[in-house]
Amino acid sequence: MKRIETGIEGLFIIEPRVFDDDRGFFLESWHAAKFAAIGLDERFVQDNHSRSARGVLRGLHYQNPHPQGKLMRVVSGSVWDVAVDLRRASPTFGRCFGLELSERNHRMLWVPPGFAHGFLTLEDGTDFLYKCTEPYEPAQEHVLLWNDPALGIDWPLDGMEPILSAKDSRGAPLAACKVFD
Numbered sequence: 355m356k357r358i359e360t361g362i363e364g365l366f367i368i369e370p371r372v373f374d375d376d377r378g379f380f381l382e383s384w385h386a387a388k389f390a391a392i393g394l395d396e397r398f399v400q401d402n403h404s405r406s407a408r409g410v411l412r413g414l415h416y417q418n419p420h421p422q423g424k425l426m427r428v429v430s431g432s433v434w435d436v437a438v439d440l441r442r443a444s445p446t447f448g449r450c451f452g453l454e455l456s457e458r459n460h461r462m463l464w465v466p467p468g469f470a471h472g473f474l475t476l477e478d479g480t481d482f483l484y485k486c487t488e489p490y491e492p493a494q495e496h497v498l499l500w501n502d503p504a505l506g507i508d509w510p511l512d513g514m515e516p517i518l519s520a521k522d523s524r525g526a527p528l529a530a531c532k533v534f535d
């Protein structure tokens with residue numbers, strides 16, 4: 355298992371060891387001791403699974419108070435996954451990081467508490483799975499606007515209009531967000 359830094363403190367990529375053979379593959383998607391050894395020593399309280407058609411954009415979401423740390427992966431299809439640093443005291447406050455997570459690259463992204471998170475699905479039938487360190491609290495959930503020019507996220511839309519929930523299309527720009535002090 356490999357940890358890959360992103361240039362934003364606390365936010366990192368995990369490449370699990372994949373055992374391929376003539377039946378298919380095997381990987382450990384969570385192993386407390388092995389993940390702790392690469393710096394992910396967390397207690398998860400909720401696992402989520404969403405399925406989306408191509409072109410669905412979910413996010414950018416965060417909870418404040420009670421921010422969730424999230425460990426993301428994709429088991430079918432692919433996404434462009436994005437995390438935004440909302441920790442005001444961080445030297446990378448407001449910076450975004452994006453990468454592809456797919457059924458083929460098996461990559462995981464650890465997004466610690468204090469970030470907004472979202473993704474764009476690149477294929478039909480994309481299954482997105484994630485583990486959370488805090489339970490969902492709808493009353494504490496906030497939406498950062500996916501296309502706020504202050505973020506400058508280069509979503510790989512190729513001219514497509516994303517499919518958004520009503521909630522996500524009404525997100526707030528960074529300047530109006532309830533960030534983490």
Ligand SMILES: Cc1cn([C@H]2C[C@H](O)[C@@H](COP(=O)(O)OP(=O)(O)O[C@H]3O[C@@H](C)C(=O)[C@@H](O)[C@H]3O)O2)c(=O)[nH]c1=O
Binds near residue numbers: 402413490
């Ligand atoms: C996130 C969530 C939603 N729900 C319900 C609320 C709603 O009726 C329905 C769909 O919710 P949403 O539209 O918020 O689902 P979705 O847009 O997929 O929300 C998710 O987006 C990604 C980007 C994240 O980072 C996640 O933390 C989560 O916020 O599911 C739960 O019951 N538990 C949960 O943990």
